[in-house]
Amino acid sequence: MSDYKFYDQVNKAFDKAAAYTRFEKGLLEQIKSCNDVLHIAFPIEKDDGSIEVIQGWRVEHSHHKLPTKGGIRYSMMVNEDETMALAALMTYKCAVVNVPFGGAKGGIMIERNNYSERELERITRRYTFQLMNKNFIGPGIDVPAPDYGTSAREMGWIMDTYRQMSSEIDAEGCVTGKPLNQGGIRGRTEATGRGVFFGIQEACTNKEDMESIGLDGGIEGKTFVVQGLGNVGYHAAKNMVESGAVMVGVAEIDGSIYNENGIDLDKLMEFKKTSGGITGFEGTKTLKDSSAVLEAECDILIPAALENQLNKKNANKIKAKIIGEAANGPTTTEAHEIIKKRGALIIPDNYLNAGGVTVSYFEWLKNIQHVRFGRMGKRFEEESYTRILSVIETVSDRRFTDKELKHLAKGGGEAELVDAGLKDTMVDSYNEINELRKVHDVDLRTAAFINAINKLGEIYEQMGIFP
Ligand code: NAD
Numbered sequence: 001m002s003d004y005k006f007y008d009q010v011n012k013a014f015d016k017a018a019a020y021t022r023f024e025k026g027l028l029e030q031i032k033s034c035n036d037v038l039h040i041a042f043p044i045e046k047d048d049g050s051i052e053v054i055q056g057w058r059v060e061h062s063h064h065k066l067p068t069k070g071g072i073r074y075s076m077m078v079n080e081d082e083t084m085a086l087a088a089l090m091t092y093k094c095a096v097v098n099v100p101f102g103g104a105k106g107g108i109m110i111e112r113n114n115y116s117e118r119e120l121e122r123i124t125r126r127y128t129f130q131l132m133n134k135n136f137i138g139p140g141i142d143v144p145a146p147d148y149g150t151s152a153r154e155m156g157w158i159m160d161t162y163r164q165m166s167s168e169i170d171a172e173g174c175v176t177g178k179p180l181n182q183g184g185i186r187g188r189t190e191a192t193g194r195g196v197f198f199g200i201q202e203a204c205t206n207k208e209d210m211e212s213i214g215l216d217g218g219i220e221g222k223t224f225v226v227q228g229l230g231n232v233g234y235h236a237a238k239n240m241v242e243s244g245a246v247m248v249g250v251a252e253i254d255g256s257i258y259n260e261n262g263i264d265l266d267k268l269m270e271f272k273k274t275s276g277g278i279t280g281f282e283g284t285k286t287l288k289d290s291s292a293v294l295e296a297e298c299d300i301l302i303p304a305a306l307e308n309q310l311n312k313k314n315a316n317k318i319k320a321k322i323i324g325e326a327a328n329g330p331t332t333t334e335a336h337e338i339i340k341k342r343g344a345l346i347i348p349d350n351y352l353n354a355g356g357v358t359v360s361y362f363e364w365l366k367n368i369q370h371v372r373f374g375r376m377g378k379r380f381e382e383e384s385y386t387r388i389l390s391v392i393e394t395v396s397d398r399r400f401t402d403k404e405l406k407h408l409a410k411g412g413g414e415a416e417l418v419d420a421g422l423k424d425t426m427v428d429s430y431n432e433i434n435e436l437r438k439v440h441d442v443d444l445r446t447a448a449f450i451n452a453i454n455k456l457g458e459i460y461e462q463m464g465i466f467p
Contacts, residue, residue, distance in 0.1 A: 006329055017447075018453055035102075036136075039080060045122065056109070067364075071146055075109070078107030095451070096433065128157070128162060195355015197240055199355075200347060213344060224301070225301050226247065226249075230305070251291065299321050301324070312338070350448045374413040386405070
């Protein structure tokens with residue numbers, strides 16, 4: 001859709017929420033503006049010896065806190081407008097989940113599947129070099145992470161390039177979402193999808209809210225459709241299924257499939273690996289095209305691919321009662337209003353997919369502290385719990401089995417602490433924005449924006465203007 005302007009959509013949602021805050025126009029404009037926009041064009045040598053010029057962007061939306069933080073996307077849809085919109089969303093998202101970063105985003109306009117691994121490495125390393133050259137990367141400056149089309153592999157290349165050229169002791173903190181043996185953290189790969197699940201679960205826990213949209217409380221037994229079985233979509237779906245929800249539909253680039261009785265996620269992933277797509281998967285009906293399943297019968301729809309998926313063309317046909325925005329910007333402003341009028345609950349991207357940046361924050365803390373979470377406390381905790389359990393055995397008839405002792409005396413290692421921190425963040429933030437939703441009688445997206453603007457506005461007011 002050529003008239004689609006993503007940054008404009010984000011600003012419309014901002015303006016709507018700003019009307020519920022006390023800040024003056026100039027200060028709101030200060031919050032809204034993108035502070036730095038970098039557009040670069042650089043050559044790489046392809047495997048056949050030819051030269052190709054690559055277009056890339058990095059946008060730092062807000063410097064109210066440093067470093068700025070945001071993913072790097074590899075897609076043919078990357079452009080300046082999209083990168084500015086995604087950077088702005090990062091600022092608001094970090095504020096909503098109380099992660100002390102400004103928002104940023106990066107992107108390279110390539111179709112990743114058209115390049116060999118070596119070519120992708122050259123692109124990633126050269127892009128990193130350009131960011132260093134322009135002072136757009138560093139543990140205290142701007143810290144990228146994975147996004148659409150990138151993964152831990154690319155983050156490892158970024159870190160290695162940065163470290164080769166910098167003597168900083170905190171160099172590992174220049175990027176997050178890295179492989180574990182290169183300074184990554186347990187739980188980062190699955191964090192965004194798991195956070196999406198925690199957010200949907202928290203919404204479903206609220207019986208009153210569920211009744212208002214005609215659903216029972218809880219996740220168990222609820223049907224869902226997921227669009228995009230990539231990093232975020234797969235992990236969100238996996239957590240949903242493990243909690244008893246039923247995956248009835250899936251969309252991928254090659255098409256969409258549906259089975260009202262449920263689709264086996266693990267077998268589908270195996271099938272996707274061997275066939276390269278999802279259509280034709282045993283026991284499912286292949287629908288007209290990849291967007292058809294968005295209109296299918298289900299309780300929860302999880303768009304986890306790209307922006308502008310729920311728009312004025314299909315909004316009227318969407319039957320889901322809950323839209324869990326795992327992707328950034330999947331619902332246009334017009335579609336949002338249409339879906340809302342139909343009585344559905346939209347859990348917005350500026351809260352719901354914040355699990356990734358939350359665990360990235362933990363990874364960055366680990367990198368600048370140079371110590372793994374739980375390294376010093378785990379054994380101490382386990383020995384303390386063991387002593388308490390043995391006192392209980394001494395003063396009562398209760399005898400614990402070895403299995404019980406192991407379970408009850410388990411201390412918090414990195415994986416457990418990260419998961420607990422992620423859940424706590426997603427649950428608390430949901431309740432914070434849900435409270436604002438009720439106070440102002442608005443939708444959750446507007447409530448999340450109000451929450452972010454209030455926090456940002458206070459910081460900007462206190463900072464004043466330099467010089
Ligand atoms: P990914 O590249 O791992 O996966 C995206 C998947 O969507 C791919 O499998 C792709 O084939 C599929 N897809 C693309 N177009 C589609 C279409 N039209 N219909 C159906 N499927 C389609 O990317 P990801 O990291 O999972 O990111 C997905 C979304 O989540 C993006 O909007 C991204 O900005 C957002 N997000 C990602 C993270 C993260 O940590 N990776 C964090 C926050 C938000």
